[in-house]
Structures are given as structure tokens and as C-alpha cells.
Amino acid sequence: MNQSKHIGLGFVSFLIFLFLLGPLVIISVASFEPSTVLQFPPSGFSLEWYANIFAVSAFMDTFKLSMLVSLLGNLCALLLGIPAAYALSRYEFPGKALLNVLFVSPILIPGTVLGFTFLRYLIVAYQLPLEVALFVGHTILMLPFIIRVIASSMATFDFSIEEAAMSLGASRFGAFFKVILPNIKSGIIAAVLIAFLESFNNVDISVFLTGPGLSTLPIQMLTYVEHYFDPTVAAISVMLMALTAILMFAIERLVGLSYFTKR
Amino acid sequence: ASGDGNEKPTDLVISTWGFAEDFFKEEVYKPFQEEYNVNIVVDIGNNAERLNKIRQGTANVDVVYLSDYYAQQGIEEGLFAEIDRSNIENIDNLYDIAKAPLGEEYGPAYTIGQFGIAYNPEQTKGPIESWSDLWDDSLAGNLTIPSITSTTGPMFLDAASIVAGQEEFNADAAFAAIADLKGNIVKEYDKSSDFVNMFTQGEIAAGPFMEMYFHDLQAAVPEAEFVTPTEGGYAVMNTVNVVKDSDNKELAEAFINWHLSKEVQEASAKAKVDSPVNIDVELSEQEAEGVTYGEETIEALNLLDMEYVNSESAEWIDRWNKEIAN
Amino acid sequence: MNRSMRMLLLIPGLLFLTVFMLIPLVLTISSTFVENGSFSLDGYFRFLGDAYFLEILWTTLFVALLTTFCCVILAFPAAYYISKLNGGKKAIMLMLAIFPLLVSPVVRSFSWMIILGRNGLLNEFLLATGLINEPLSILYTPAAVAIGLIHLFLPLMIVTLVGVMENIDADLFLAAESLGASKAKAFLKVMVPLCVPGLVIGSTLVFVGSFTAYTTPALLGGQQRVISTFLYQNAITLNDWHAAAMIATIMIVITFVVTGLFQKIAAILNPRG
Amino acid sequence: MALLTLDQVTVAYQKQDILKQFDLKIEKGELLSLLGPSGCGKTTTLRLIAGFLESKSGRFLFNDKDYTRVPVSKRNFGFVFQNYALFPHLSVYNNIAFGLKMRKQTQSEMKKRIAHVLDVVNLTGFENRFPKELSGGQRQRVAIARALVIEPDLLLFDEPLSNLDANLRETMRVEIRRIQQELGITAVYVSHDQEECFSISDNVAIMNKGIIEQLDAPSHIYSYPKTRFVAEFIGFKNFLPFSDREDNGAYWTLASGAQRFSVAKHAGSDLGMTGAIRPDDIELVLDLNQGDAANHIAGKVLVCTFLGRSYQCIVETAAGTFTVHTDMATPLDIGTPVVLHFPSNKIIITQ
């Protein structure tokens, strides 16, 4: 389709992106504030708060734990979720509606209650070690995002290519990995990213599943802003964005970003 | 007994708020760890969350720092061990009100802050001197107050009762007074950071505030002022206790003793981490800025009966929700 | 594929959820129907008879629905635009769209305070251009909460929709146009129905997110409370887990009803969705 | 024993039976075509054999083994899909390489075989295109190449040439036939193009509403359709209801209305009373005197259309309306009186 026909659409999209990214720009600029209070425009330029991220050891420690939990949990949620998403969008069977509800239910339940329930059962009743409970909790937190986002991108999918692959000798498994997966790649990536970020930013469940020597970055950040007002947390957000941008750049260099989208 | 480096260090779990973590690590924990061959593990979070974990018994906490309101809950629920004061000699060197704010059996306040009023003189009609000044119409849409669920909420409720002319605390009068104040309130705040934000963004000109955070406020808004209201400021007590299930009770008491020592108290004060309660701590005028310091100041602070507060709080929260927060 | 194979795909997830979430949750919720050792609905009647509770419930619901609606409206063009791009450009835009998720919700709210405040950028801009004479008060109103929530959840909706739109055959759109549908009509009659699966899940994510949101309403809203504040008060401040579980149960029921409603609407839009 | 046997197979979508107690036998190396109207169940039959569908009842034997439960990927059957089902994320080369990779072919062997099959389907040079950059016919050819290249035990074609032009279709069908015979692959071929089916197949099965009406060698079906349905389907446009039958040695003599017809006997010609004849086989005679002779009927031209090879005339007679194909330089005007001659060796009798 021709570009000129997209002008209206392009403009609207531009405004939407402005809305999404404008606040981030403001925060990024404000994070270079030299004084102890976040303001815009900043009263000067300083990297003090960036230095502070590394000076306060808890930020690095919790960052590592957060990454670990979100990545491992994500992996686990993918292993559990992809087969389920596939079964739910590919087949009709009795009880499907119920299963659909069950698989989204972790989203439907207020985090505070879910967190407390985990505390009472995973840790107190099941006696899981704290780390394991945190990991399980995050897996559950991510599962519905993985399942629903992937399932919805499979909803419009033409599964005849799966049959084609099988007729060419691919096992059910192979067909899935070789032809279904590549064609829902962006759906999966979307799911992984959303789930990861939901987990990485999660506070209300994590609060109950952390303990001595075990805390996550967002909890650390929240604790920090209870006592400090300086732009350190803004600086952390900017660092996360920068990290992501660098990652993207590296991927672009290595495999090309189009690798992640369907042709 | 000083460690010979061969014995495996004991874990001591400390539950605390999580500010100035690096100060504590270096100046408080490290010397103690070396001397006692312990390994200190901290659990951080806000009062309520940490108290909750102690209730569930999931965190193996030995020493717990809580503000008095939450500490009182812990005591009533029997979560804390009775302390052996003979193991904590430094208690004797504390201001009187810090020695046993919640009873002789339980831990002392390791720091006391002052709850007063912060304001921006450039945005108010004149200087603010008393709690009742907050009711002035000139502050319409320019005021914040602490929410009832924050540590200082009940203190402001008490102040409102005083402003309403009550000798003894009277909840009806206090709620009526705060309801009167609604025209001035932009919104209430839960965290000190919310106050600071509103203040620096010019959304508010004044509000009840804790002195220990004033230093930061002033850094952003140099013209800001902190006053002890004429009716008196309130004492914000941060207490330290030993958890009942602790296997390291003696070590815990030793640690508390260490935290109350002149050395640590003075270092905390000078780093502007916590106001000192040890009477031996001497601060220069500059060092005392932003710190609640001095016998008269401390002794002049109003105190709330935490047992009473605790028994009323559910009722107050309910009333607050219905009469104030909407 | 036979039935048992299908079950094999579902079982691991099912088992995991059942053991670690479903059973604990059912126990928690069922405990709300027991008071003093016997079955009772009194707790629920207390809440549902409480005007204050109903008011914040309604406010929260309203803001959440408004947010969901706005996200749908805003996400559609953006997602469509992104799905039309090819290769690297698409990946970049998609990443940019989810960039906000990298920023802590607290920080994002700060940013909106800077923009929407009394002396904020928006007011400065409007005053400078002479569009207004008095600063608008947006911050600390439900509108500010909605804006903050939209910013918080729009990325979810966009990403979900892009995933669905990509698998829609471009010829369908052309077919609609050739049958006389304007671009807008074709979009409405073909694109929208085919996006329904994505819409349903996107709306569910946004709705539930805004319905249970805590930080953003606390920072951007005024004195008006939201339901999670109430839940949090009961659970954390008052340590009354019985009441908290009841509030949660009420919230869960509402979420189920609303998302069920989404499904109903979806079924009308796309009977085959 | 047949290589492939469908034994009393029933397939249903929702509650409706699509194949009804379906029987089919195919010998090793045979190419069998399924021919039948749109919606009769051809694709369904192929999908069943391929293993994409499960039958409600009945058995499927292949090489004497019960294949009913063998998974698709273990069957080693090639399938050419009616809607191509190309992998959108793979280039033409990789689409074709897919099956070979599954079979762990060496890179060089793979290159060679793909180059060859691309040549067969006339797509050399398109290796790096993606499916959506191809025309409809090109896609179809990739689909064929993909199935051919793995040299499967059974090849299933679902209208593999429907989007190709006549020449290419002919070339391709010759190639398909050649490869199939060379490698001795058994094949089931669905097409709506009769000429294609007849020329490529060892046997043709004419299907109607989920059952096979006739299964025979192409030339036999072509000349002697067993039922009226088959006759109609393969181009017998003209039918004569007969009412009387007299045995006349090598001929039957039959009556249709006032007219008598002599019809050469053939296998099964004693089983029915409906005569059938192709438009090509009726002779259009302009000599009106013959109107009353046996096997002749007088009539009037209703309409004449150009078909390329010949003209098609619709002629109205006392015995009904007939369609006749005739070579002429110019069409006949509407209303022209003509006589139709039904050669007695061209009329056949169907049930």
C-alpha cells in the first residue's frame, strides 16, 4: 500500500507516540538534575544520581535478583504456557472456556491478595524456600500474559502450514517449532516482553515473597523513595531504557531487528 | 568474644526500613560483625509489610526496627521477646522518653524525630506558627496533611483535637476540625516523598511534616521553613525490639546496645541519618541542623499513647475514609 | 491429534496453577464465607451496604472502564500503523511502544505530575499560547488518574493488537474496500472484528490493571480513593485479612463480570472469534 | 493386496457425514484421480489419507499395516494443498528444502535436488523470493515442488494445477506423471480438469456426495459411464429417456417418444434405460430430409456460441433440447432448422 495513504494514520500514530514517550523524555532530562529533588527543567547538569545507583549496593544486588527471577520465571512460563496457548487456540474441546478463564485468572486477582495467599501457602504451608516461592509466584504472574498474548496471535492463524510441515516429515513438535513458531514470532516476543516487564516491575506480589537478603529492584526503589526524593529512581529508569536501547542496537547489528518480526 | 576467623559466623537477621543502607553497613553493621563474628542479613521494607512477615514467621528475624505505632501492634500480638535490660547498658544513657516508650519489657526508641510544620514563606500570607494556622483560608487549595494510615496520621488527628479547643483528645471534635480543613487540602500524603514532590512542584505551600526529612526539602526549596508549632510538636519514636522466636537473643541485645552507643548515635547524627537519643552525643550547631537534638526540644515533644491509638485505629480509618477522604 | 495428546499440552500449566495458586486461592476465598465457625455472608452484606465502599467501587470501575476504552481507541491506529511497517522499522516502533514499561510506574507518575501540575508544562504551554488564562487543575483529579493509567497500560494493548493484526491477510481489507467500504468502514467492519481476540485480551489486561492499580491513583489522584487503597488498608495497615479477602473476592467477581462482558461484546463483533 | 485400502470409512464434520462408508483401493505405483463436483468430498478423502482428519469409523491400511493411528509425520506422504499452505516465513528455496532437512539430507544433495525440482516447475531463479512475492500460479508450483522433492511413498495432490495456464499445466502434468512413474510413487490426484485426470491417471474415481460412483480406467469411464451422474459429469450433455427395448443382435432397438434408436451393445448396456451422448458425437445435418430416419431427429437452433475449437449449438427437438458441437466457419442463425443424427455406436446406455 502506498505511503501517502498513511499520512493521516501516521500523524495520529505520531501523537500517540508523543503521548507515550514524551513523559519519558521529561524524566530522562530531569534525571540529570544536580539537586536532591527531581524537577523539570533541571536546575543544572550532573551525573551524581547515576553514580548513586552504583554507590548504593542494594540497587545492583536487587537488580540481579530481579533479572534472574524474571528471566527464569519467564522461561518456565513459556514452557508451561506455549503448549497450553497452542492447545487453546488450535482445538475445540469441552471445558475450553473454563480453562481459558483459569489461565487468565492470575491477572484477574488483585496482586495484594495473590501475594498474601502465596505467602500463606507457598511459604508457610508448603514450606518452599523464599527464593523458590518468589520464582513460583513470578511464573504464575507471567503465565497468563504468555498464554493469552500468544493465543490471541494464533487466533487468526492458518494452521494448514502445520499440516504441510507434518506431511513433509516434521513431527508435531518439529512442525510447531519450525513453522508455527516463526510465524507467531512477534506474538511470542510481545508476550515475553510484556510478561518480563510485568514481572520485573511487580511490587505487590514480590513484597510478600521477599525477605532477609532477598529483595527485588522495584521494592528497593519503592523503599528508596519512601526516604529519599532525589532523581536516583529516575536515573535507574533511564539506565534501563538505555540498556534496552543498547541491546536493541546490538541485536540490530548481529541479526537485524527484522529478525523479530514476521515478514 | 572476638572471632578468631575459623568459626562460622552466626547469621543475625535485622528487619529495618532500608534508608541509608550503606551507612549502616559500613558504620554500624561492619564493626559489630567483626567484633562478634556474626553475619548481618537485612530485611527491608515498610513497617506494615515487615511486621506482617514477622507475624507469618517466615523471615527468621532477630532484631526489628519499627515505628512505635507498629511496634505496639507487635507487642500486643506477643511477637516480641522481653528484653533483658542488663544486657543493654547503653539504655541508661538515653533521654528518658526514649528508654521504654512501650513499656519496660520491650525495646527502647533508638531515635526520636519531631513532627511539626514545613512551609514556604513565599507562598503563605505570613509566617506559620501554630497548628491552627493551617486552618487559615489563605491556604485554600495549598495544603497537604498526612493520611490517617501513615505514622504521623494519628498525631495530626491529635493536633486537630487541640485546635478544636479540646483539653483531652476528642475524636468527634478532631474529625470535625479536619473536615473543616478540607477546603485547604489539595490531597493527603502517605509518604514523605509525596510531600516533597508537592512542595517542590508548587502544588502546596505548607503541611505537617517530619523534621528528619526537612533537610532534603530545604535542599530543593531553600526558602522553606520548619517550625515547632506553639501547641508543641510530636515525638516520632522509632523503636527496636527482639523478635520472640529469635535464636540469637543475646546477640540481638548486644546489637541493640551497640546501636545505642555514643559512637553509633553520634555517627548517625553527623551523617544526618537519625537524630540521636544518647545524651552523651554532642553536636555543633551546624551538625544539629535538620536533626532533632537537645534535651529541651526532646522533652517538649507531645507523646501519643500508642496503646490507645492502636485500639482506635480501625475506627479512625473508617471514619477518615468516610468523612475526610472523599 | 487425539484427546490425550491435547491434554498433555495443557496439563503441566494446569497442574502448576492448581497446586500453587488455585488451591491456595480457593481456600483463602472460601474462608471469607465463614464467620465465627459457620457459613455467613454478613461480611459481604456489610461491604455492599456501605455507601462509602460502593462509591469508591463505582469510581474505580468507572476510571478503569474509561481507561480501557481510551486504550482501545488509541491503540488501534498505533498498532495498525506499526503492523503495516516492515522489518526493522516495525521492530523499532514496537520496542518504542513498550519503552514506557521499562520505567517504574512511580517515576512515570512523577513525570505526569511535572506535566499536569499547577505550574506544569501543560499549563505553562496553554497559558503561553493564550488558550487559557487560569491554570487548569488536572492533577489530583480522576482525569489525571485516567491519563496516568492510559500511559501505564496503552503499551500492553498496542503490543497485543500488533500481534493479531500481523496475521490478518491484507487482501481482506482490500476486499472490503472494493465492496464500497471506506478505509474507516473497512477498518471497522473487517479489521476490528478480526482483531477481536486481541482486543479481548488487551482490554482484559488494561481493565484489570487499572481496576487494581494502586500507585498511580495514589500519586496522581486527589482525595478520592480507589478500591485497592481500601484493600491495602485492610490487609496491610489493619492486618485484617478476612476483610481484605472479602474485598478481593468482590473485586474478582467484578473483574469476571466485566471481562465476561468483553467476551459477550466480542462475540457480537466476531461470532467466529 | 492393494498398497492403500480405505475400508468402510466414515468422516463427519460436525454431525454431518461427508464420506459415507467409503471404500477405496489403490495398487502400488498407481496414479488414481478423484473427480467430482465441488464439495463432494475430494479434499476430505485426501486429508483423511494424509492423516489430517480422523475417521469416525472404518480402517485405513497402507502396505498391509493399519495406518489409522500413524501420525502424519511418520507416513512419508507428500501433500500438495489446494490453498498451497506455503510457509510464509521461508524463501522458495527453504520451503522446498523443508522436507529434505527433515530427512537430514546433505547440503550438496539438497542443493542438487532442489535445483532439479525448481527446473521441473519452471521456477529457477525464484529461490530467494518469499511466498507473498509470488503470483498465484508460482505459489502453486512451489507447493508442487515441495511435495515432489521428498520422493514420498504416496503423493497426494489437491488441485495442484488449478492456477496454471494450459501450456504450463500440460507440461507440469507430464512432469508429474513422469516423476511418479520413474520413482514408482503411488499417487492420488484431485483435479476438476477432466482432461488432466484422464491423461495422467491409471484409474479415475468419480465421486458424488461422499461416495464413489464409478472407479475404472480413464478410457473406460470416458466411453462407458455407468450412471447418469457420471455421464453428465464427464460431458455427456444429452440424454434420451428410452421406453422400449428390443434385442437386435449386436444392437438394441429402443424408443424415445415417437422416434426409434438403434444402440450398439456394450457391457452394462442392459442395465439402464437412459441413452447418453456427447455434444461432439451428435452430427448436425443440414439435409432436412433425413429428419425421420432412425437415430435422426429434426429440430431448430436456439443459440450458437463460439468455443474456440468449435461452435456449440443448442437445438430444440421434439425429444428435448440437445447440445451439439460442430466445426463451422460461421455460427448458425437462431431458428435455423436442422436435423440431428445420433450415431448408434456413440449412444451409450446408463443406469
Added chain:
Amino acid sequence: MALLTLDQVTVAYQKQDILKQFDLKIEKGELLSLLGPSGCGKTTTLRLIAGFLESKSGRFLFNDKDYTRVPVSKRNFGFVFQNYALFPHLSVYNNIAFGLKMRKQTQSEMKKRIAHVLDVVNLTGFENRFPKELSGGQRQRVAIARALVIEPDLLLFDEPLSNLDANLRETMRVEIRRIQQELGITAVYVSHDQEECFSISDNVAIMNKGIIEQLDAPSHIYSYPKTRFVAEFIGFKNFLPFSDREDNGAYWTLASGAQRFSVAKHAGSDLGMTGAIRPDDIELVLDLNQGDAANHIAGKVLVCTFLGRSYQCIVETAAGTFTVHTDMATPLDIGTPVVLHFPSNKIIITQ
């Protein structure tokens, strides 16, 4: 003035030109077919006219108005997609109703028209099915119905009947033609089926690699293809390279190798030196004595295949290999010596 004019239009995908300075004129009420090999640009031409594609250069006039920038939805052109493009979320009824709803038809009018068009495409009773519950041919018919029912100003068909069986295809094409003529709709029709194109069209354009090689009435193209490409495309399988030309009144006398051929003159027969003849038009003579007569060549049968209507024999001669169709009861054995006769009024001369 023509109703539709493409004037020097160039269309490219990526950098490659698909249509090259393409010209086309269609008169009001005319049905024009595009015929050409797979990948030659037929679909591209249709999509350009429909407005799905933009040209790099050139103009598109419709009704004397410049339509180059008119949006698709304002064109009122019906389009039948090669891959159907049915709306998967709508039932058959609602797929067909789509265009009518856009035109704000009353409910009752809509019902009536849909019922009628469903009857035309033989799908009455399928109203409530969804596309994925239909067979390939059924889907195709829904696509046709959907385009027909809006009675557009211009109908664009992209292989609309490719998945239908012969009978249905014929009925449908007659119906399409009838509706098109009745309503006076102009149409562009792409098909790979020559008989279909010839029988349905007022004019046929033979395309090759993005240009039109010949545009003429069907019967004219059928008999007198202008170029070797067109001849080959429409079934002239046999070509004779001529080397000498003598004018012999109504005939040319030409030499091909040692053999002389007499060829009836026709328009344009002076422009080329390549003779062409259809397999149907060569006569296969078993009387070997005629081997040396003019227009006769002796040869040997290479292979004989059954085609249904006739046998196809490939015969090798001194002048090359020829394909001949002939009516016989049984095929000729490989190696049988035969003589081919090329009637002088059946050979034509192409460029």
C-alpha cells in the same frame, strides 16, 4: 471513447518492473479476458485497475475521469480474488451482504438479491456456514457471489472458476456472462482456461511478461495468432520454420527443409516465416505412400496418450517432432510408421 483506459502504465514490485508501459482500452459493456502464462502480470493488472496498487507512471482513465487517485472504495468495482479473500468472521450470507450494507440496501431488498445470487452460484442452503466450513470450490463461489451482488460498474475476476469442476465451471461462466450482459457491466476476466476465456469474452488480450502481445476477438485470436508466443500459448503445438516464399495466388508456397508446403493466405500471413498448426488439425495418415506429397511428411510414432476425447501422438519426422490428436479406438504402438498431412488451410503464418 473507451470506458477504461490504461495509458503507458508501469508497475513495479521492489525495483523490478512487472507491467511495462502497459496500454489497455476497454469499451463499456465489454468483457475482456486477460490470458497469459503464470506470473505474466494478470493479477497485477487487475489490482492496478481495482486501485490496490499504485503505478510508478502512467494514467488510468475511467469514464473519461482520471481515476489514478480515486480511492478503492469510491470506484464501485467488484473484485473476485484469486485466493477468495472471504471474511473469515462473517457467514456466507454476511459475506455477500457486506457490499449491499455498504450501499445501505433495505433488508428486504438485500434478502432478495442474496437469495438470487446464491441460487446463481448454487449455494442455496449454505447461508449460515462460515468460510472455513466450505470446500475450496464453495469458497470460490461465495467470492463470486459477493462481487456480483453489488452490480458494480466494473467487474474484475481473478481466476474465478479455477477450483470448480467442468460442469459447474460452464454453468457459472454462462451465468457470469448472462449477468454481465443483462446489467451491461464491463468486466475484466483473468483465467488460465482458454475455452473459458474464449467463450465468455468479447475480446481477449494475450499477455506475456508484462505486455499485451495480441488483443482481438476470441475467434480471431483462435485462428490467427499474431506471434509465435500467442500461437504456442493457445495450443499451436507445432511449428514449421519456412525458408522460401512463393506467391501462388490464394496460397503461399513455402519450403521447410526438403518439403514444400502450400499455405492459404490470411491477414498478416506476409509478415512472418513460421508456420503453425494445431495438433487437432494435422491429419495422421496410415497410407505410407503419401509420404512425399506436398504438405505431407513421413514419420514414426514416439508415444501415444489417451486424452479422453482423442489420443495424442507424438510423431518424429525429418522436419521435427509433431504433436497430433487423433480419434482412434486403440493407441498406436511406439515406432509405428505414419504420414502426417498438414492441410493448407490449417497452417497459419506467425511472426
